[in-house]
Structure formats: C-alpha cells, structure tokens
Amino acid sequence: MxxxxxxxxxxxxxxxxxxxxxxxxxxxxxxxxxxxxxxxxxxxxxxxxxxxxxxxxxxxxxxxxxxxxxxxxxxxxxxxxxxxxxxxxxxxxxxxxxxxxxxxxxxxxxxxxxxxxxxxxxxxxxxxxxxxxxxxxxxxxxxxxxxxxxxxxxxxxxxxxxxLVSLPIDLRINEEKKKILCTVQYIDNFGNVTTNVRLIGNSVEGYDLELPLDCMLKFKINNRQISAKFVTHFSGVQRNKYLFLRGSSNFLELSKNQANAAKDLDLKVGDTIEINLA
Amino acid sequence: MxxxxxxxxxxxxxxxxxxxxxxxxxxxxxxxxxxxxxxxxxxxxxxxxxxxxxxxxxxxxxxxxxxxxxxxxxxxxxxxxxxxxxxxxxxxxxxxxxxxxxxxxxxxxxxxxxxxxxxxxxxxxxxxxxxxxxxxxxxxxxxxxxxxxxxxxxxxxxxxxxxLVSLPIDLRINEEKKKILCTVQYIDNFGNVTTNVRLIGNSVEGYDLELPLDCMLKFKINNRQISAKFVTHFSGVQRNKYLFLRGSSNFLELSKNQANAAKDLDLKVGDTIEINLA
Amino acid sequence: MxxxxxxxxxxxxxxxxxxxxxxxxxxxxxxxxxxxxxxxxxxxxxxxxxxxxxxxxxxxxxxxxxxxxxxxxxxxxxxxxxxxxxxxxxxxxxxxxxxxxxxxxxxxxxxxxxxxxxxxxxxxxxxxxxxxxxxxxxxxxxxxxxxxxxxxxxxxxxxxxxxLVSLPIDLRINEEKKKILCTVQYIDNFGNVTTNVRLIGNSVEGYDLELPLDCMLKFKINNRQISAKFVTHFSGVQRNKYLFLRGSSNFLELSKNQANAAKDLDLKVGDTIEINLA
Incomplete structure (x- = not known):
C-alpha cells in the first residue's frame, strides 16, 4: 500500500x-x-x-x-x-x-x-x-x-x-408530536449552545420536520421555558434576545444576540434541551 | 496591478x-x-x-x-x-x-x-x-x-x-489647564493599563505637554485619586507601587510594579481616566 | 567558531x-x-x-x-x-x-x-x-x-x-528517617501536582530510597494528611482516589484519578509537601 x-x-x-x-x-x-x-x-x-x-x-x-x-x-x-x-x-x-x-x-x-x-x-x-x-x-x-x-x-x-467504542448521545425526535429531545454538544466563548440536532437547510436531517424561517419555538431547559426565533444570523434579532439558527457546523444552535445564552440559561455540555415544534 | x-x-x-x-x-x-x-x-x-x-x-x-x-x-x-x-x-x-x-x-x-x-x-x-x-x-x-x-x-x-466606519474614543487634552481626559484601550495579563494618550519621548503627541522623568502625577479613576511616578521601566519604583511609563507601543500606561493595577483600581477597557499634569 | x-x-x-x-x-x-x-x-x-x-x-x-x-x-x-x-x-x-x-x-x-x-x-x-x-x-x-x-x-x-543567578528550591531528603520535604514545582490543568523529587525508575535520584510499586505513602500538606498509592498510571486507582506516580518528566507527581488534587488540597506552586516513606 x-x-x-x-x-x-x-x-x-x-x-x-x-x-x-x-x-x-x-x-x-x-x-x-x-x-x-x-x-x-x-x-x-x-x-x-x-x-x-x-x-x-x-x-x-x-x-x-x-x-x-x-x-x-x-x-x-x-x-x-x-x-x-x-x-x-x-x-x-x-x-x-x-x-x-x-x-x-x-x-x-x-x-x-x-x-x-x-x-x-x-x-x-x-x-x-x-x-x-x-x-x-x-x-x-x-x-x-x-x-x-x-x-x-x-x-x-x-x-x-x-x-470502536461508542458513547451514545441522547437525541430523540418525535415526528408526530413534533418534539425533539436533544443534548448540548458544545458551548463556545460567546455562549452559543450547539445541540446535536443536525439541520439540512431548514429541515431536521433524516426527518420530515421543517423549521420555517422566522418561526418562534419553545425550548424547555432546566425546568425553564424560553421562546427563540429561527433566524439566519445573530443580528437577525435585537440585542440580548434569544434566537436559534443553523450554526456554522450545521447543528441547531441556541444563542442570544451579543449576549451569553449558555450563562443566562445555566447550560453546560451534556445537558438536555426539549424543543417543541408544534 | x-x-x-x-x-x-x-x-x-x-x-x-x-x-x-x-x-x-x-x-x-x-x-x-x-x-x-x-x-x-x-x-x-x-x-x-x-x-x-x-x-x-x-x-x-x-x-x-x-x-x-x-x-x-x-x-x-x-x-x-x-x-x-x-x-x-x-x-x-x-x-x-x-x-x-x-x-x-x-x-x-x-x-x-x-x-x-x-x-x-x-x-x-x-x-x-x-x-x-x-x-x-x-x-x-x-x-x-x-x-x-x-x-x-x-x-x-x-x-x-x-x-470606513469610525468609532471615536474619548480623548480630551487641555494644554492650558494641563489636564488629560483619556480612555483605557487595553488591559494586559499583568494588569498594565494602556490609555489612548500617545507619547513621543516624554511629550504628549501633538501637544506642548512634557512629562519630566520621575515626576509624580495625579490620576482620577472611578472617583478615586492616586499618585504615580513617571519612570522608564517597571522596577523604577518599589514593588507594589503605582507608576506610569511610555509603554512598548508608545501609549501612556499606568501600572504597579509586580502587582495588578487594573484589578486594584477596578478598571476595564473603555473606562475614563483623568490625569492632572499641573 | x-x-x-x-x-x-x-x-x-x-x-x-x-x-x-x-x-x-x-x-x-x-x-x-x-x-x-x-x-x-x-x-x-x-x-x-x-x-x-x-x-x-x-x-x-x-x-x-x-x-x-x-x-x-x-x-x-x-x-x-x-x-x-x-x-x-x-x-x-x-x-x-x-x-x-x-x-x-x-x-x-x-x-x-x-x-x-x-x-x-x-x-x-x-x-x-x-x-x-x-x-x-x-x-x-x-x-x-x-x-x-x-x-x-x-x-x-x-x-x-x-x-548565573540561582534561586534555590527547598528539597530535604532524610534517608535514615525516610522523610522527604519537597516543593511544588508545577500544577497542570488536571490538578496534577509536580514536586521537585526526581525519580529514576522507582528510586529517589541520588538516594538509597526505593518506592515499591503499589505502596501507600503519607503526604503531609497544609496541616492535613492524606494517603496515596504509588502506581504507574492514573487509572491505577479508582476514580477520585489519591495516587502518586513518576510523572512524564520523571518527577514525583501527586494526583487524583479524573479529579483535581491541587484544588482539593488547596496546593499552589512553591508550597511544601512532607512525604513519609517509613
């Protein structure tokens, strides 16, 4: 060879x-x-x-x-x-x-x-x-x-x-109930929260779940619920407002424009997020 | 081309x-x-x-x-x-x-x-x-x-x-009253506080304001006043004493010898410092 | 030349x-x-x-x-x-x-x-x-x-x-009493505590002091005493247990498996550790 x-x-x-x-x-x-x-x-x-x-x-x-x-x-x-x-x-x-x-x-x-x-x-x-x-x-x-x-x-x-040893990461997608239970994979310096939900364009990879641009979704995090808007870039919402987008590595990412979402939501890697798409 | x-x-x-x-x-x-x-x-x-x-x-x-x-x-x-x-x-x-x-x-x-x-x-x-x-x-x-x-x-x-978009940084120099109102541009790991007052040799660039070596000046910071000596290098004063000098990028820099001036003065980038040269 | x-x-x-x-x-x-x-x-x-x-x-x-x-x-x-x-x-x-x-x-x-x-x-x-x-x-x-x-x-x-200026680092080895008084040279991100006791194989360099593998030794640190097992690698003890080993730079290193020994023992560079080999 x-x-x-x-x-x-x-x-x-x-x-x-x-x-x-x-x-x-x-x-x-x-x-x-x-x-x-x-x-x-x-x-x-x-x-x-x-x-x-x-x-x-x-x-x-x-x-x-x-x-x-x-x-x-x-x-x-x-x-x-x-x-x-x-x-x-x-x-x-x-x-x-x-x-x-x-x-x-x-x-x-x-x-x-x-x-x-x-x-x-x-x-x-x-x-x-x-x-x-x-x-x-x-x-x-x-x-x-x-x-x-x-x-x-x-x-x-x-x-x-x-x-090769495998460490499963929790990801449960219910197409009918339009619910996603996902895991935080990474949190960067800006406090952007990267989940393990992979998106292709505006759809959840492998599922018949489309996220219309500008839709508001509910995120359940640590017994707290927030709403965030689906946008293409951070300044698509006002400063300090929650948003989510397809991040630069194509995973669904939860953020705040020019603020630290992870800190404000007390999130860390491995935590679970429930997303309600209904 | x-x-x-x-x-x-x-x-x-x-x-x-x-x-x-x-x-x-x-x-x-x-x-x-x-x-x-x-x-x-x-x-x-x-x-x-x-x-x-x-x-x-x-x-x-x-x-x-x-x-x-x-x-x-x-x-x-x-x-x-x-x-x-x-x-x-x-x-x-x-x-x-x-x-x-x-x-x-x-x-x-x-x-x-x-x-x-x-x-x-x-x-x-x-x-x-x-x-x-x-x-x-x-x-x-x-x-x-x-x-x-x-x-x-x-x-x-x-x-x-x-x-090209411009973001003005506050710098007011009063030659007559010998007062400078300047802004903190940077704070490094040692706690050295770099202002936006550019020095040429011992003079304030563009002004008829000379700082005699070894002079003591008053700095007004966050409603607090300190005195610092103008030296050429950090160990020009005793350990833990305030000093100021022409930093390695030719801006006026406020420091403490082997201590953290920024921390002790609770200073951050963007803060205002008033210097009295009279 | x-x-x-x-x-x-x-x-x-x-x-x-x-x-x-x-x-x-x-x-x-x-x-x-x-x-x-x-x-x-x-x-x-x-x-x-x-x-x-x-x-x-x-x-x-x-x-x-x-x-x-x-x-x-x-x-x-x-x-x-x-x-x-x-x-x-x-x-x-x-x-x-x-x-x-x-x-x-x-x-x-x-x-x-x-x-x-x-x-x-x-x-x-x-x-x-x-x-x-x-x-x-x-x-x-x-x-x-x-x-x-x-x-x-x-x-x-x-x-x-x-x-060449010399800064002595405290290291006292008593062969008879089988006691070592050493200094913390470095603490890494994992909280591994590197002392200045150099080991060759299982022996203290320059002394007739051998450390049998798997032996338990007493470490006196900040008025506190702990026991740690001499192993070859971190997972040689259970998670969260103290251990010591010959580190990758051949100094005696005190650690906890997948936990932060330095933090738990409140140790910093320059601190003294007393090791009892009796």
Missing part, C-alpha cells in the same frame, strides 16, 4: 492553559521526526476528559483541512490502561490517531473509514514510553510518521471498526 | 479559548488554498465583540511583521448582516481584511492606505458560505488568496475610505 | 491570554529576520513573574525538540533594570536566551553548558529598544539571529556561568 502524504498535522487535546507545555513536547517530538511538519492547534481547551466535546470539535473542523492532514487527539483519561490506541484513514484521505474511548464514532461514520489499525509497533514510539503521556510518546510520533508516508499497516494489525 | 507577496498571515479574533476550533477551521481553509502559508496568531483573546481592543492590538503589532503580511481580523458581531467586508493595503505593503465596523480607523490612518476594496467576489469564498462564520468562509480565504498574489481589485470594487 | 543551525525557535513567557499580542510582536520580529523560522509556543501561561514555573517547563520540554532549537524565555519582572540578558549553548546543541534572574540553573546544570555570553551588541536588537519589552526588542531578535547561524560570541563577551 502506498499513500499520498503531506506535512499537515492537527493536534486536539484537553491539556488546557497550564498544559500548553505538554503540547509543546508533542510538537518537539513531531518536529524531530519531520522538521517540515506544519502543526496546527485544533483546540487544547476541551474540558478535562470530555470525549463528547473533543469529538464534536474534531467532527466540525477536519473537513476544512487539506486532504492527507493527520489529526492526533489526546483526550485520554485511560492513558496507560488497556484501552487501545487507534490509527485510521478515511476514504477522503484524512487520518486520525487517538485512544479507543468513544471518540471515533462521533467524528466519522463507519462507512467513511477505509483503513483502521491498532497501534502497537513500538519502533515508531518515542522512548522511553511513559505510562502517563502517550500523546508525546506514542500518538504524536505515530502522527508524524504518517506525514512521512509510513503506511498504517506498519503500526499494527488491522482493527475491526465494529469494535 | 502586480503585487509583491509573501506567505505570512496573521489572525486576530475574539473567539477565545472555547473558540480555538473556529480559528483552526480558518487555518484549515487557508492551508487548503496556500499550503505554504505561515499563520501567526495575533490574539484570539479579544473580549467578545470589543472592536476597541481588537483595533488597539492590531495597531500595536502589525508593524513588527514582514512587509506584505496579511492580517485577517474577525471581531464581527454583525456577521451575516449588511455590514461590508473590506480588504485594504497600506503604502508600506501591509494588508488588512475585516468587517467595516469601526476597526480600521484605529488601526491605520487614511493617509497610509493605498488601496481599499469591498469584498464581494464569491469566486474567492469557501462554499457554502455560512451566515454566521465569515472568518472561515470569506475573510480567511480572501486573506489566503492575497498571500498567493491575487490583487485586491479581484475581490470587488474600490471602496471609498471616507466610508 | 562555526555552528550548526536550524530554523526552530521556542518561546516561553508569562504574557498570558491578554498578552498573546506581545507574543505575536515577538514572532513578527523573528519572521522579519528569518522568514523561514518555525516558531513553537512552549507556554505563555506561566503564572506572572514565576521564574520557578518557567524553569520547570523549560527543563521538562527542551529535550524533546530537535538539536539546535533556540529557546527564548521572557519571564522578566526586572526588564529594563540592570539584570543581564544571557545567551547560552549546551553541549547537546540547544540554545537558551533569557534574563539572568534565576531561570538558568533549574533548566540546565553547569556541566552541560558549553558556551555562555552576556548579550550586549545592539547591532542585533530591534530598534528603538523599549525599556519594558526586551522580549520583542532584544531576546526575540537575538534568538532569530542564532537560527541564522550567528555565533554567540557576536552578541557579547563570555559570561562566567558561576555568575
């Missing part, structure tokens, strides 16, 4: 501000292996251990990168335990390296994966391999080797994609 | 920590267009929607970059509305791309602008263009195309620089 | 989120001098003025970078005063540039330094040189010139490494 390759590598971790030096160590190891690597920070501000947030961020960004970009994801509370490390390739030639802890199914659907291996060949690791920092010692160097053209099969045996 | 060009591109946004992935999407789009781009983060920690902060940061940093660097500024509360997107070139060959919302006049004075266009040609956009993320879909790709040598005129028609 | 060189340069500062633009100015100056420089952020989230944190971060990351990488360290409360600026080279061909304020002895031991100069030749500075931002005007450009192959001797006269 020969593979096309480039030098772009994206890093996604939950290391946070006080872990920026961990990211730096990973970059050092990568640059030792491939001095021409172009390393891009996807985010290092994933909430500690939040597989849900990390998967959402990866899913919503990878497709904007050049083909053959390699993404290394280190949100890894089980580091050093028996959880597998996976490297996979998509049919569109993106690469992902990370722990098998529930990340992958939310990033990429099975039918879009072309190759998947369990990373085990320590010829490609940084030695000595610590038991607490596989981002630096295993996943980073494996990512760097992929940018150098090393085929996935060199890292270990094929891994059955049906064994 | 032919243009010199290089591969450096700087990004300035108010996306914050939880919006680092938005920056990553912009970088992905830029690298798809110009895989050799060198992308530099100017800041992504501008306070949400603060045009004042963003303009100050851009103004105080751009001149340290190589000629032909392109700066993309995404502090854009009006995204998706009718506000224009502008691309301009300075006579010193720097490029700026951003929304026409008050940013530009604080970054660069009119007489230093050589070309200015309204960005409208969607051949240079990332498709489909979202209504909420023009940084990724319009401004980022336009910036990338500039690094590739695309002339500004390709992006749209010439834009009259007299129509 | 000829020197090997590459284009990698790492930046470590205490500029923080609201000082990201200061870092950007440094990068601009560096890219003006060496447009091919690959600049890596080591960390900019060192606590303000914390020489101890900065030295720990530098020490624990530099060795993962390619030979000839240049590191510029701007944690510099004495900027503009008479403290020297130092540039040094290690026998393994790493370069460090920073103020002589106690940083260096914790980064690199004397016997590993091959060259050391006092930076004074302003031909290599960014002009005009401010009195408050030597990172941008002196240390950054000197670092860039090193990546271009300028020998250290060009920057100034040789500097006696015995005059």
């Amino acid at each position: 020969t593979e096309a390759y480039q030098d772009h590598i994206g890093l996604l971790t939950d290391f946070g501000l006080k872990g920026q030096h961990y990211v730096a160590s990973m970059k050092g190891v990568i640059l030792q292996l491939n001095p021409n690597a172009t390393i891009v920070d996807i985010s290092h501000n994933v909430s500690s251990y939040s597989i849900l947030e990390a998967a959402y961020l990866m899913n919503s960004t990878y497709k904007y990168f050049p083909e053959c970009t390699v993404f290394v994801i280190v949100v890894d509370p089980g580091v050093g335990s028996s959880r597998e490390i996976i490297a996979l390739k998509t049919i569109k030639n993106y690469y992902f390296v990370g722990p098998n802890n529930g990340l992958f199914p939310h990033i990429i659907s099975k039918d879009k994966i072309s190759d998947c291996v369990k990373v085990e060949n320590d010829n490609y690791f940084n030695k000595p391999v610590s038991r607490t920092f596989h981002g630096r010692d295993i996943m980073g160097p494996v990512g760097a080797h992929i940018t150098l053209g090393v085929p996935l099969t060199n890292f270990g045996n094929s891994f059955d994609i049906n064994n | 032919t243009e010199a060009y290089q591969d450096h591109i700087g990004l300035l946004t108010d996306f914050g920590l939880k919006g680092q992935h938005y920056v990553a999407s912009m970088k992905g789009v830029i690298l798809q267009l110009n895989p050799n781009a060198t992308i530099v983060d100017i800041s992504h920690n501008v306070s949400s929607y603060s045009i004042l902060e963003a303009a100050y940061l851009m103004n105080s940093t751009y001149k340290y970059f190589p000629e032909c660097t392109v700066f993309v500024i995404v502090v854009d509360p009006g995204v998706g509305s009718s506000r224009e997107i502008i691309a301009l070139k300075t006579i010193k060959n720097y490029y700026f791309v951003g929304p026409n919302n008050g940013l530009f006049p604080h970054i660069i004075s009119k007489d230093k602008i050589s070309d200015c266009v309204k960005v409208e040609n969607d051949n240079y956009f990332n498709k489909p263009v979202s209504r909420t993320f023009h940084g990724r879909d319009i401004m980022g790709p336009v910036g990338a195309h500039i690094t590739l040598g695309v002339p500004l005129t390709n992006f749209g028609n010439s834009f009259d620089i007299n129509n | 000829t020197e090997a060189y590459q284009d990698h340069i790492g930046l470590l500062t205490d500029f923080g989120l609201k000082g990201q633009h200061y870092v950007a100015s440094m990068k601009g100056v560096i890219l003006q001098l060496n447009p091919n420089a690959t600049i890596v952020d080591i960390s900019h989230n060192v606590s303000s003025y914390s020489i101890l944190e900065a030295a720990y971060l530098m020490n624990s990351t530099y060795k993962y970078f390619p030979e000839c990488t240049v590191f510029v360290i701007v944690v510099d409360p004495g900027v503009g005063s008479s403290r020297e600026i130092i540039a040094l080279k290690t026998i393994k061909n790493y370069y460090f540039v920073g103020p002589n304020n106690g940083l260096f002895p914790h980064i690199i031991s004397k016997d590993k330094i091959s060259d050391c100069v006092k930076v004074e030749n302003d031909n290599y500075f960014n002009k005009p040189v401010s009195r408050t931002f030597h990172g941008r005007d002196i240390m950054g450009p000197v670092g860039a010139h090193i990546t271009l192959g300028v020998p250290l001797t060009n920057f100034g006269n040789s500097f006696d490494i015995n005059n």
Whole structure:
C-alpha cells in the first residue's frame, strides 16, 4: 500500500492553559521526526476528559483541512490502561490517531473509514514510553510518521471498526408530536449552545420536520421555558434576545444576540434541551 | 496591478479559548488554498465583540511583521448582516481584511492606505458560505488568496475610505489647564493599563505637554485619586507601587510594579481616566 | 567558531491570554529576520513573574525538540533594570536566551553548558529598544539571529556561568528517617501536582530510597494528611482516589484519578509537601 502524504498535522487535546507545555513536547517530538511538519492547534481547551466535546470539535473542523492532514487527539483519561490506541484513514484521505474511548464514532461514520489499525509497533514510539503521556510518546510520533508516508499497516494489525467504542448521545425526535429531545454538544466563548440536532437547510436531517424561517419555538431547559426565533444570523434579532439558527457546523444552535445564552440559561455540555415544534 | 507577496498571515479574533476550533477551521481553509502559508496568531483573546481592543492590538503589532503580511481580523458581531467586508493595503505593503465596523480607523490612518476594496467576489469564498462564520468562509480565504498574489481589485470594487466606519474614543487634552481626559484601550495579563494618550519621548503627541522623568502625577479613576511616578521601566519604583511609563507601543500606561493595577483600581477597557499634569 | 543551525525557535513567557499580542510582536520580529523560522509556543501561561514555573517547563520540554532549537524565555519582572540578558549553548546543541534572574540553573546544570555570553551588541536588537519589552526588542531578535547561524560570541563577551543567578528550591531528603520535604514545582490543568523529587525508575535520584510499586505513602500538606498509592498510571486507582506516580518528566507527581488534587488540597506552586516513606 502506498499513500499520498503531506506535512499537515492537527493536534486536539484537553491539556488546557497550564498544559500548553505538554503540547509543546508533542510538537518537539513531531518536529524531530519531520522538521517540515506544519502543526496546527485544533483546540487544547476541551474540558478535562470530555470525549463528547473533543469529538464534536474534531467532527466540525477536519473537513476544512487539506486532504492527507493527520489529526492526533489526546483526550485520554485511560492513558496507560488497556484501552487501545487507534490509527485510521478515511476514504477522503484524512487520518486520525487517538485512544479507543468513544471518540471515533462521533467524528466519522463507519462507512467513511477505509483503513483502521491498532497501534502497537513500538519502533515508531518515542522512548522511553511513559505510562502517563502517550500523546508525546506514542500518538504524536505515530502522527508524524504518517506525514512521512509510513503506511498504517506498519503500526499494527488491522482493527475491526465494529469494535470502536461508542458513547451514545441522547437525541430523540418525535415526528408526530413534533418534539425533539436533544443534548448540548458544545458551548463556545460567546455562549452559543450547539445541540446535536443536525439541520439540512431548514429541515431536521433524516426527518420530515421543517423549521420555517422566522418561526418562534419553545425550548424547555432546566425546568425553564424560553421562546427563540429561527433566524439566519445573530443580528437577525435585537440585542440580548434569544434566537436559534443553523450554526456554522450545521447543528441547531441556541444563542442570544451579543449576549451569553449558555450563562443566562445555566447550560453546560451534556445537558438536555426539549424543543417543541408544534 | 502586480503585487509583491509573501506567505505570512496573521489572525486576530475574539473567539477565545472555547473558540480555538473556529480559528483552526480558518487555518484549515487557508492551508487548503496556500499550503505554504505561515499563520501567526495575533490574539484570539479579544473580549467578545470589543472592536476597541481588537483595533488597539492590531495597531500595536502589525508593524513588527514582514512587509506584505496579511492580517485577517474577525471581531464581527454583525456577521451575516449588511455590514461590508473590506480588504485594504497600506503604502508600506501591509494588508488588512475585516468587517467595516469601526476597526480600521484605529488601526491605520487614511493617509497610509493605498488601496481599499469591498469584498464581494464569491469566486474567492469557501462554499457554502455560512451566515454566521465569515472568518472561515470569506475573510480567511480572501486573506489566503492575497498571500498567493491575487490583487485586491479581484475581490470587488474600490471602496471609498471616507466610508470606513469610525468609532471615536474619548480623548480630551487641555494644554492650558494641563489636564488629560483619556480612555483605557487595553488591559494586559499583568494588569498594565494602556490609555489612548500617545507619547513621543516624554511629550504628549501633538501637544506642548512634557512629562519630566520621575515626576509624580495625579490620576482620577472611578472617583478615586492616586499618585504615580513617571519612570522608564517597571522596577523604577518599589514593588507594589503605582507608576506610569511610555509603554512598548508608545501609549501612556499606568501600572504597579509586580502587582495588578487594573484589578486594584477596578478598571476595564473603555473606562475614563483623568490625569492632572499641573 | 562555526555552528550548526536550524530554523526552530521556542518561546516561553508569562504574557498570558491578554498578552498573546506581545507574543505575536515577538514572532513578527523573528519572521522579519528569518522568514523561514518555525516558531513553537512552549507556554505563555506561566503564572506572572514565576521564574520557578518557567524553569520547570523549560527543563521538562527542551529535550524533546530537535538539536539546535533556540529557546527564548521572557519571564522578566526586572526588564529594563540592570539584570543581564544571557545567551547560552549546551553541549547537546540547544540554545537558551533569557534574563539572568534565576531561570538558568533549574533548566540546565553547569556541566552541560558549553558556551555562555552576556548579550550586549545592539547591532542585533530591534530598534528603538523599549525599556519594558526586551522580549520583542532584544531576546526575540537575538534568538532569530542564532537560527541564522550567528555565533554567540557576536552578541557579547563570555559570561562566567558561576555568575548565573540561582534561586534555590527547598528539597530535604532524610534517608535514615525516610522523610522527604519537597516543593511544588508545577500544577497542570488536571490538578496534577509536580514536586521537585526526581525519580529514576522507582528510586529517589541520588538516594538509597526505593518506592515499591503499589505502596501507600503519607503526604503531609497544609496541616492535613492524606494517603496515596504509588502506581504507574492514573487509572491505577479508582476514580477520585489519591495516587502518586513518576510523572512524564520523571518527577514525583501527586494526583487524583479524573479529579483535581491541587484544588482539593488547596496546593499552589512553591508550597511544601512532607512525604513519609517509613
């Protein structure tokens, strides 16, 4: 198997501000292996251990990168335990390296994966391999080797994609009653609340549910009910008013124009929202 | 029109920590267009929607970059509305791309602008263009195309620089009474308070007001009055004492040696300070 | 003296989120001098003025970078005063540039330094040189010139490494009583508490003190006593239980599995911990 390759590598971790030096160590190891690597920070501000947030961020960004970009994801509370490390390739030639802890199914659907291996060949690791920092010692160097053209099969045996751990996120859509029970996937700095309801145009993906532009819907959140208008952009309502829209990653997003909806509604990632479309 | 060009591109946004992935999407789009781009983060920690902060940061940093660097500024509360997107070139060959919302006049004075266009040609956009993320879909790709040598005129028609929106910042200087009423432009992590009083050497720019080194001045802040010594560097006063100096971007800066002046004085960006030079 | 060189340069500062633009100015100056420089952020989230944190971060990351990488360290409360600026080279061909304020002895031991100069030749500075931002005007450009192959001797006269300022960190090890009194060097985003007790395998470096795997030790912290188990990785104990391990930089680290040990124990950098190995 020969593979096309480039030098772009994206890093996604939950290391946070006080872990920026961990990211730096990973970059050092990568640059030792491939001095021409172009390393891009996807985010290092994933909430500690939040597989849900990390998967959402990866899913919503990878497709904007050049083909053959390699993404290394280190949100890894089980580091050093028996959880597998996976490297996979998509049919569109993106690469992902990370722990098998529930990340992958939310990033990429099975039918879009072309190759998947369990990373085990320590010829490609940084030695000595610590038991607490596989981002630096295993996943980073494996990512760097992929940018150098090393085929996935060199890292270990094929891994059955049906064994990729899955972490279901609650989403219940009742077409008849026109009710949606969904989950908060992400909250950004502006307080925009991204749900896991995917929209295509103005319709709920896979359902016969259309949202007419400018309609007002009721959102039930933490025993509180608010109304929000369906608009195309934030300033489609007055300042400080609730709105919802199809966000830039095509999920239904609840916001306030120039104010912080998440804060005002006391919402956090993983919370449930009930939407009444009747 | 032919243009010199290089591969450096700087990004300035108010996306914050939880919006680092938005920056990553912009970088992905830029690298798809110009895989050799060198992308530099100017800041992504501008306070949400603060045009004042963003303009100050851009103004105080751009001149340290190589000629032909392109700066993309995404502090854009009006995204998706009718506000224009502008691309301009300075006579010193720097490029700026951003929304026409008050940013530009604080970054660069009119007489230093050589070309200015309204960005409208969607051949240079990332498709489909979202209504909420023009940084990724319009401004980022336009910036990338500039690094590739695309002339500004390709992006749209010439834009009259007299129509660049201006947001005045309060600054009243009374030479006779030796009083200055100025505005806080920025507060950094150390709590250094940068005003909008520009100094040349020890004098107030454009006025016959000199500040003798080591003089003590009175600052009236939030109904409180403090005295601070004019020094050249922070350790020119004892630890925890107030001082002021000509900051590294040549504005008058109020500080405390190894302590946080902004916190202790409860100051924030946009606040007014009265300085008595008598 | 000829020197090997590459284009990698790492930046470590205490500029923080609201000082990201200061870092950007440094990068601009560096890219003006060496447009091919690959600049890596080591960390900019060192606590303000914390020489101890900065030295720990530098020490624990530099060795993962390619030979000839240049590191510029701007944690510099004495900027503009008479403290020297130092540039040094290690026998393994790493370069460090920073103020002589106690940083260096914790980064690199004397016997590993091959060259050391006092930076004074302003031909290599960014002009005009401010009195408050030597990172941008002196240390950054000197670092860039090193990546271009300028020998250290060009920057100034040789500097006696015995005059590198030292800031002792408390560490008292009593082999007989099997007691260790150590200091917190760093606390990361997960709340992992890194002490200054260096381990080799399971032994305390330089002492006849072995820690058997799975042993329970008593830690005395702020008049409180806890027990923690010695494991190899975080999930070696149940969630929310205390543990300690040899961290990824080979120091003894106190943690809680998927919880924040530092917060729960109210620990901060510089605090003292007493460990009872009896």
